Amino acid sequence: MSAAAGRSGVAPDDRRPTLREEQRLLTRSRLVEAGIALFAEKGYVATTVEDIAASARTSRATFYLHFESKLALLGFVGAQHETWAPATLNLMDGAGPVPRERVEAMVREGFRHWREHASLIGAFLQAEAVEVGLRERTLPHLHEVVETAFPRYLGQFAGADRDLARTEMVMLVLLTYRYMFYEFTSRPFPDDLDLQVRAMTDLVWRVVTARAGSLDAS
Structure with missing residues (x-):
């Protein structure tokens, strides 16, 4: 413990935030809440920094003290969901054939997540279309997500076979999750959700088991 901490009796990391710090956190929280609400209501493209600041009852200048752009705010929100995809995928x-039940669990969780966050994910897809360089960063990031989520599965392959297995999984994730997004933004809730879950599970499971089966055939 430092001398200063010893005198105060409070470790540096345990000190209470100052009133100024609390106010700053409150302002940031209001900006984030306003951004999420406006992205859902108007979409990413139509929402401006001025809109967000006004909705948060603050100024444009104050917005820029917290975020350099509306894309930075969206990225801040997205970072709160960063662990979801690797954990779900x-x-x-697994090494060898993946049980169909585990694939179905992933698909069901994917549908749940995309239904719950459809408007926010829609804002990300809009941002990809208009923000220079964002799309180019998305695919490499997805490759990293797949590497993190499938260490045992990808560990079965080497060299070009591993590259192919990873690329297949990236494409599978993109196709699966983009379908889920369009499903939940085209209508409030699909009546035939269980049927769609079963169909999606079959498609994903066939790809995963076919790639794993190639090891036995080699």
């Missing part, structure tokens, strides 16, 4: 990870 990891349900399918």
